[in-house]
Amino acid sequence: MARYLLKRLGQAVLTLIAISIIVFALARISGDPLNLIMPEWATEEDFQAMAEKLGLDQPLYIQYFKFMGSVLQGDFGYSAISRQPIGPMFFRAMLNSVKLILVSFPIAILLSLPLAIIAATRVGSASSKFVMGIAIFGQSAPSFFIGLLLIVIFSIYLGVLPAARMTGFSSYILPGISLGLFALASQTRILRNSLLRVLRSDYIKLVRLKGAPESRVNWRHALKNGSLAMLTSAGQLFARLVVGSVAVETVFAWPGAGRLIYDGIMSRDYALIQTSVLVICAMMVVMNTIVDIIYGYIDPRIRVY
Amino acid sequence: MYKQNKHMLNNNKNPWLRTVPRTPAILLFIILFSVVFPGLFTDYSTTLADLPNRLLPPGTEGHIFGTDTLGRDLFTRVLYGGRVSLLVAALVLVVSGSIGLTVAIVAGYLGGKVDALLMRIVDIFLSFPPMLIAIVFAVAFEPGVLTVVTAISISYWSKFCRVIRADVLQIKEQEYIALAKVAGCSDLYIMVRHILPNVLDTFLVVMSLEIGMVIRLEATLSFLGAGIAPPTPSWGQMVGAGRDYLMNAWWLSILPGGALAALIFCFNMIGDWIRDMMDPHLRAVLSVKTEKKRWLKGISTSRETITPANTK
Numbered sequence: 001m002a003r004y005l006l007k008r009l010g011q012a013v014l015t016l017i018a019i020s021i022i023v024f025a026l027a028r029i030s031g032d033p034l035n036l037i038m039p040e041w042a043t044e045e046d047f048q049a050m051a052e053k054l055g056l057d058q059p060l061y062i063q064y065f066k067f068m069g070s071v072l073q074g075d076f077g078y079s080a081i082s083r084q085p086i087g088p089m090f091f092r093a094m095l096n097s098v099k100l101i102l103v104s105f106p107i108a109i110l111l112s113l114p115l116a117i118i119a120a121t122r123v124g125s126a127s128s129k130f131v132m133g134i135a136i137f138g139q140s141a142p143s144f145f146i147g148l149l150l151i152v153i154f155s156i157y158l159g160v161l162p163a164a165r166m167t168g169f170s171s172y173i174l175p176g177i178s179l180g181l182f183a184l185a186s187q188t189r190i191l192r193n194s195l196l197r198v199l200r201s202d203y204i205k206l207v208r209l210k211g212a213p214e215s216r217v218n219w220r221h222a223l224k225n226g227s228l229a230m231l232t233s234a235g236q237l238f239a240r241l242v243v244g245s246v247a248v249e250t251v252f253a254w255p256g257a258g259r260l261i262y263d264g265i266m267s268r269d270y271a272l273i274q275t276s277v278l279v280i281c282a283m284m285v286v287m288n289t290i291v292d293i294i295y296g297y298i299d300p301r302i303r304v305y
Numbered sequence: 306m307y308k309q310n311k312h313m314l315n316n317n318k319n320p321w322l323r324t325v326p327r328t329p330a331i332l333l334f335i336i337l338f339s340v341v342f343p344g345l346f347t348d349y350s351t352t353l354a355d356l357p358n359r360l361l362p363p364g365t366e367g368h369i370f371g372t373d374t375l376g377r378d379l380f381t382r383v384l385y386g387g388r389v390s391l392l393v394a395a396l397v398l399v400v401s402g403s404i405g406l407t408v409a410i411v412a413g414y415l416g417g418k419v420d421a422l423l424m425r426i427v428d429i430f431l432s433f434p435p436m437l438i439a440i441v442f443a444v445a446f447e448p449g450v451l452t453v454v455t456a457i458s459i460s461y462w463s464k465f466c467r468v469i470r471a472d473v474l475q476i477k478e479q480e481y482i483a484l485a486k487v488a489g490c491s492d493l494y495i496m497v498r499h500i501l502p503n504v505l506d507t508f509l510v511v512m513s514l515e516i517g518m519v520i521r522l523e524a525t526l527s528f529l530g531a532g533i534a535p536p537t538p539s540w541g542q543m544v545g546a547g548r549d550y551l552m553n554a555w556w557l558s559i560l561p562g563g564a565l566a567a568l569i570f571c572f573n574m575i576g577d578w579i580r581d582m583m584d585p586h587l588r589a590v591l592s593v594k595t596e597k598k599r600w601l602k603g604i605s606t607s608r609e610t611i612t613p614a615n616t617k
Binding site: 011014015018019022023026027136137139140141142143144145148149151152156239240243244246247250251261262264265266268269270273274277280281284285288 | 425428429432433434436437438440441442443444445517521524525528529530531541544545548551552555558559562563565566569570573574
């Protein structure tokens with residue numbers, strides 16, 4: 001177990017380094033970053049002076065180490081467009097994103113349990129087909145489309161739910177659904193397939209023979225064993241939700257990290273994008289590592305790998 | 306009983322064809338056909354403005370989907386926009402598929418240190434979130450087809466690699482590989498001539514399962530402005546551009562978005578079917594013999610009711 005742990009951690013560190021190198025390198029490859037921040041009337045000497053001031057005339061690897069050094073100390077530099085320090089701006093936005101994710105993700109996962117049970121136990125019935133239809137649709141339709149569709153139906157035509165910004169409890173509903181629908185759909189399908197297999201096994205028959213009511217068979221016994229596949233995918237989905245929130249937050253003008261990234265795209269603010277992507281990737285790597293370690297703890301076979 | 310139930314049998318000679326999900330297949334065919342040959346369905350131009358007729362709702366005379374802010378027929382733009390989405394998806398699959406295949410076969414076949422090293426690299430690339438990398442690319446370089454394809458492929462090749470390598474490991478143990486080695490075939494020859502053809506069916510399965518996600522990713526990127534740039538119409542980009550007019554002209558965003566959802570839905574369903582077809586366990590379940598047995602017993606033979614239990 002210790003060996004697996006070390007291996008997994010080492011891999012996480014390597015991944016983070018690789019991502020930071022890629023993000024850093026892309027900025028430099030795409031052209032002189034000075035061109036983005038210097039005004040048009042600047043002369044050669046101005047460029048040279050600015051380069052020295054920002055440390056851009058030094059060899060690339062020195063620049064990289066300086067950059068990583070300051071990142072690890074918490075200094076993320078300044079946004080080229082708004083001239084604000086990126087660190088506080090980003091973390092404030094991240095807080096808002098987390099609020100949205102914390103609302104939509106657990107609901108999606110919890111809702112997938114009864115849905116998957118319905119789909120697995122009443123195979124072929126109308127309710128099962130309905131559930132699977134929702135699942136397939138939820139996995140296919142892009143989240144920004146779902147968001148816009150919900151806005152058109154509920155905010156514009158029915159006028160019952162707010163369409164933008166973080167105002168109160170009701171403003172969480174539409175973005176939450178848009179963000180969580182994909183997770184709900186994936187989980188339902190995976191869990192349903194897993195349950196189908198589990199429900200035909202012998203020990204389930206034994207539990208039934210012992211006289212347990214069908215509901216207990218489904219919820220306590222079948223679910224426990226069918227949920228292993230679901231756990232790993234849940235961990236990955238959580239990471240993807242952070243990424244998926246970029247589109248949803250843009251649609252709903254939610255003041256989160258995703259929206260910040262969108263603003264960065266629109267204004268070509270590379271410093272902002274760089275930091276945001278780095279931090280989000282780091283979070284995802286950490287989450288995946290934790291999930292893998294937990295999985296290694298639960299299922300001993302994995303450790304052999 | 307035979308005569309009573311005869312109507313339930315899908316009277317088709319080919320056993321595989323019986324299980325094709327009909328709706329997605331037909332819908333996919335319609336979409337692909339109309340996107341590849343838009344000229345057959347519409348005469349409008351995608352770029353010529355017709356300002357007197359701007360923002361007409363769907364259903365107006367001559368414009369099934371309505372018109373956009375410049376008066377361009379939306380139906381035409383949707384049809385032409387589909388081409389770009391499909392083109393990008395196809396390119397991504399070709400590029401990342403080839404890289405993934407090559408690395409998987411080399412790593413799986415050669416094994417040992419090469420395998421370990423390559424798998425480390427694959428794991429690292431596997432944990433890159435495709436969308437974020439693509440966003441970084443788009444801001445660093447100009448948005449466009451090349452940028453998008455490169456960015457998505459960088460993350461996606463590793464997905465292919467993982468699955469195919471597992472398959473290669475299985476194939477490697479087969480007898481004909483050992484025979485080939487004894488006969489003096491070089492490693493390269495064995496990899497290309499023996500392993501590659503046998504890996505292709507797994508490759509097909511992964512490809513058909515992933516194509517939906519690739520289309521979805523490209524659409525999201527274009528929506529955010531980090532994918533295909535105007536004036537080239539792409540569905541995601543049209544949805545993004547139509548956002549400002551959601552109050553008055555919902556069709557600008559909703560109709561291309563609906564086309565996206567429909568296309569991805571079809572690919573997902575077909576992908577599922579291909580995967581079920583290739584799965585050796587399920588092959589028995591979905592075969593002609595079991596279907597005939599159920600049909601004789603009077604049990605429904607439609608695909609939704611098939612579970613491993615009632616196909617014995």
